[in-house]
Amino acid sequence: MNKIIPTNQAMQQLTLKQKVGQLFMPAAFINDTEEEIQQLEKLIAEHHIGGICFFHSRASAATNFEGKKKIVVNEDSFGTLKNLINRYQKAATYPLLISIDAEWGLAMRIENTPQYPYAITLGANKNNTDLVFEVGQNIAKDCKTAGIHWNLSPVVDVNVNPNNPVIGYRSFGDDKEQVISLAKAFVKGTQSEGVLTSIKHFPGHGDTATDSHLGLPIIDKTKEDLIANELYPFQKLIDEGVDSVMVGHLSVPALTTNAELPSSINKDIITGVLRNEMGFDGVVISDALNMHAVSKHYPTKGELEWLAFNAGNDVLCFAEHIEEGIEHILKNASEAQINKSIERIWKLKEKAIIPKNIPQELTDPSPLNKKIAEQSLTLHHGSTEKIEHFRATNFCTLTLKRFGADQTNQEIVENIADMRKEIKNETEILLLLTPPQIKPTNNFGFLQEEIDFVNELIASKKVVLYHFGNPYALQFFKTDKTTATVIAYQNFKEFQDVAAAHFMGTLEAKGKLPVKLN
Incomplete structure (x- = not known):
């Protein structure tokens, strides 16, 4: 890889057209064909x-996340990622800034990784910022092992809407102070390894009921409310010093004279609020420009890219019309406007594209x-006492979890009928419940028959419920009628082991639900 030249040298050396090219961050995919790889080179x-910003495959990218195309599984995704980063770096005249969404690790995009x-x-984890610092640090180490400089996280949206279809489990909770505290720890952990971060999704995606991958969410609050809530974590973290801010695709009428223009391409919101009012002079990166909240409204190739840049974005993420975008920006932007963005971007490059203690192995999570x-x-x-009493009974253990993704609805319903027969004469049930999916679409993947079956159990028997998944999924179940309900949040082995230790009375439940459930 070429060495990164100093910012002042870059400002002199690059032509105006080369500078405009530097604004673009197209998507790169692990599972691309050789032809597609060569096109990107x-x-x-x-x-x-x-x-470039890495995604798993074109089938799993932003606007297809509902799974309309079959997702290819690549057993050596990590090896492929490293190989592709090397190839793309070799194709570049100046070193590329490599980014990825790794909110919970490379595994968010790359299978078989931590x-x-x-x-x-x-x-x-109430008041336990040390562990969150370590998470940020470990994920940053894995990014460095791969050759990635920029982790596009953490999410600092305050998730106050339990029906939020896209943030939910990606937020630290519905308490803004808790969000700030944990986001700060994550950022500091990441920075400790020399990896860049980006707080997102400005001006705040936590109180929406629309997914911006598919449509434009509207946040209809007063400016005072926004300053007190949505904007508050961004301001606090900007004051601490962050590398970049990612702007989401949101309609926020109180912050603009043109409510129809999404925040990601809205000058009032990016230049007016984020830069001028909130004092952020670092790199602003757009959320993926292929997302339907914006892309479907701008059929003229290059127009969306120009609007995003003109509004105040320095980096145009997942831009799909690069050649036309470059032409639009060269035609419409002033040289000073282009230079200002390049100076910001290059300073980030200087900071991040320097090899620092590159680990050879991925972390063990x-x-x-x-x-x-x-x-x-x-x-x-x-209560703990109720679980103790329950444990002394002749209880029956029931696991409600999908085994294999190929079960048909009919098979699931038949399975429920079998379970109903098996437990007909049981009075105490230890129920281990794992929602089929982490996202809330289609009732977190639960069939209505499954929801009815669980509620029927709770109504007719003594149930101790251990929940291994997104706590928002519990809103379908009458947990107040259970003997006890315990939330383990993840279905990793470590979380299952801890839940088992708790049930056996050898471990205390120390956590506090970070959100309110309906």
Whole structure:
């Protein structure tokens, strides 16, 4: 890889067209064909692209996350990632800034790599910022091992809407002070390894009921409310010093004269609020520009890229029309405007693209995950005494979890009928419940028959429920009628072991639910 030249030299050396190329951060995919890889190499070389953002595959990228295309499984994703980073760096005249969304580790995008708990699980660790610092640090080490400079996280959205379809488990909770405290720890942990971060999704995606991958969410609050809530974590973290801010695709009428223009391409919001009012002079990166909240409204190739840049974004993430975007910006932007963004971007490059203690091996998440499991386990309903009494009974254990993704609805319903027969004469049930999915779409993947079956159990028997998943999924179940309900948040082995130790009475539940449930 070429060495990074100093910012002042870059400002003199790069032509204006090369500088505009540096604003672009197209998507790179682990499972691309050789032809697609060569196309991206050509794009990088010919247009002097500044960076790339890694995703798993075109089938799992932002606008297809609902799974309309089959996702390919690549057993050696990590090896492929490292190889692709080397190839793309070789194609670049100036070193690329390599980024990825690794909110809970490289596993968010790359299978068979270390996975750490979701932000909502970390949020249950009350006043325990040391563990969150370690999570940020370990994920940063894995990024460095891969050749990644920029982790596009943490999420600092305050998730006050239990029905939020896209943030939810990715937020540290619904308490803004807790969000600030844990986000700060994550950022500091990441920075301790020399890896960049980006707080997102400005001006705050926590109180939305629409997914911006698919449509434009509206946040209809007064400016005073926004300053007190949505904007508050951003301001606090900006005051602490952050590398970058990612702007989401949101309609926020109180912050602009043009409510129809999403925040990601809105000058009032980025230049007016974020830069001028909140005093942020670092790098602003757009959320993925292929997301339907913006992309479907701008069919003219290059227009969206120009609008995003003109609004105040320095880095245009997941831009799909690079050649046309470069032309639009060269035609419409002033040289001073381009230079200001390049100076910001290059300073980030200088900071990050310097080899610093590159680990040769990926981290082992197990020891840290076990500590987090012990600190986050939450007694949501009931008492330790009730669990002790229950344990002394002749209870029956029932596991409600999907085994294999190929079960048909019919098979699931038949399975429920079988379980109903098996437990007909039981009076005490230890129920281990894992929601089929982490996202709330389609009732977290539960069939109505499964929801009815669990509620029927709770109504007719003494049930101690251990929940291994997104706590928001509990809103479908009458947990107040259980003997006890305990939330373990993840279905990792470490969390299962901790739940078992708790049930056996050898471990105390120390966590606190970081959100309110309906």
